[in-house]
Amino acid sequence: MRTNVVGVDMGGTKILSAVIDAKGNILGTAKVPTKADEAPSVVIDRIADAIQKAIGKSGVNEASIEAIGIGAPGPLDPATGVVIFAPNLGWRDIRLKDELETRVGIPTFVDNDVNVGTLGEHVFGAGQGVQNVVGIFVGTGIGGGIILQGELFHGASKTAGEIGHIIVKAGGPKCGCGTRGCLEALASRTAMAKQFQKAIKKKKQKSIVTELTNGDLRTIRSGVLAKAIRANDKLTLKIFKKVTKYLGVGIGSIVNFLNPEMIILGGGVVEALDDTFLDNIRAAAKKYALPNTLDGVQIVRAELGDNSGILGAAALARQRSEAR
Ligand SMILES: [Zn+2]
Numbered sequence: 001m002r003t004n005v006v007g008v009d010m011g012g013t014k015i016l017s018a019v020i021d022a023k024g025n026i027l028g029t030a031k032v033p034t035k036a037d038e039a040p041s042v043v044i045d046r047i048a049d050a051i052q053k054a055i056g057k058s059g060v061n062e063a064s065i066e067a068i069g070i071g072a073p074g075p076l077d078p079a080t081g082v083v084i085f086a087p088n089l090g091w092r093d094i095r096l097k098d099e100l101e102t103r104v105g106i107p108t109f110v111d112n113d114v115n116v117g118t119l120g121e122h123v124f125g126a127g128q129g130v131q132n133v134v135g136i137f138v139g140t141g142i143g144g145g146i147i148l149q150g151e152l153f154h155g156a157s158k159t160a161g162e163i164g165h166i167i168v169k170a171g172g173p174k175c176g177c178g179t180r181g182c183l184e185a186l187a188s189r190t191a192m193a194k195q196f197q198k199a200i201k202k203k204k205q206k207s208i209v210t211e212l213t214n215g216d217l218r219t220i221r222s223g224v225l226a227k228a229i230r231a232n233d234k235l236t237l238k239i240f241k242k243v244t245k246y247l248g249v250g251i252g253s254i255v256n257f258l259n260p261e262m263i264i265l266g267g268g269v270v271e272a273l274d275d276t277f278l279d280n281i282r283a284a285a286k287k288y289a290l291p292n293t294l295d296g297v298q299i300v301r302a303e304l305g306d307n308s309g310i311l312g313a314a315a316l317a318r319q320r321s322e323a324r
Pocket of ligand 1: 164165175176177178179182184185
């Protein structure tokens with residue numbers, strides 16, 4: 001019987017794959033480097049290889065695999081499985097679904113990585129049993145996914161959920177997308193690195209982050225932020241206060257507009273935060289949401305960590321193959 005699925009989490013540096021049974025148990029995993037500088041067809045060969053390895057390690061028969069789900073960087077078309085544009089891979093119009101199906105011979109379903117992470121939390125993590133969920137993942141950038149009535153919502157041009165680009169400070173700092181004042185330009189890890197650079201290099205402020213990064217403030221890892229918070233570093237606390245405020249402003253707007261039952265916060269930056277900062281986010285959201293609109297809304301942490309991608313991809317494979 002075809003009872004198992006394979007979930008694939010495709011990132012800019014590594015590809016994770018896992019065989020997952022009907023209850024969400026992970027039976028076998030594999031990890032291979034993406035090596036995105038190589039040709040797309042070679043990268044897709046490696047994805048196929050990661051899938052075969054995970055099946056081998058799980059000990060299940062390949063005939064028991066019902067479908068493959070894959071979360072990939074987007075924008076992409078979930079209906080055709082074509083990755084339209086993925087800057088961190090250098091991909092344009094890559095037929096990921098077709099190419100994988102040709103190589104592996106198992107029905108394959110593709111969706112945006114953040115959508116897949118949100119679906120994972122909805123099916124196996126913090127959002128189990130909750131029908132209307134917004135997932136917000138804060139890392140190098142800020143991504144979002146929307147589940148409405150238990151299903152991923154894609155929108156007219158399949159780009160719904162771009163929460164990182166809602167404006168929280170008109171005329172604010174420039175964003176990678178070209179406009180100013182996006183949430184991502186104020187509250188992502190990249191935005192925080194810029195705030196640290198400005199405070200330390202231009203304003204000569206002292207911070208433990210200088211030592212923790214050996215003075216290289218271009219990229220600051222979430223682990224460094226967590227250490228600086230635990231050390232009560234004044235500058236880090238100040239920057240986090242601002243970041244949580246802007247996350248709260250964004251969440252307030254989302255709650256006003258959509259009134260979901262739950263908002264799930266995940267990603268490296270959120271994992272670095274302790275509960276005080278989550279309280280700050282809730283307080284800021286309350287300030288910017290209309291009276292009573294937040295009453296029934298839970299704002300919670302993601303529960304699956306690094307597994308949200310593979311588990312979400314497994315859920316995607318199951319939902320889409322059952323819907324056929
Ligand atoms: Zn933007």
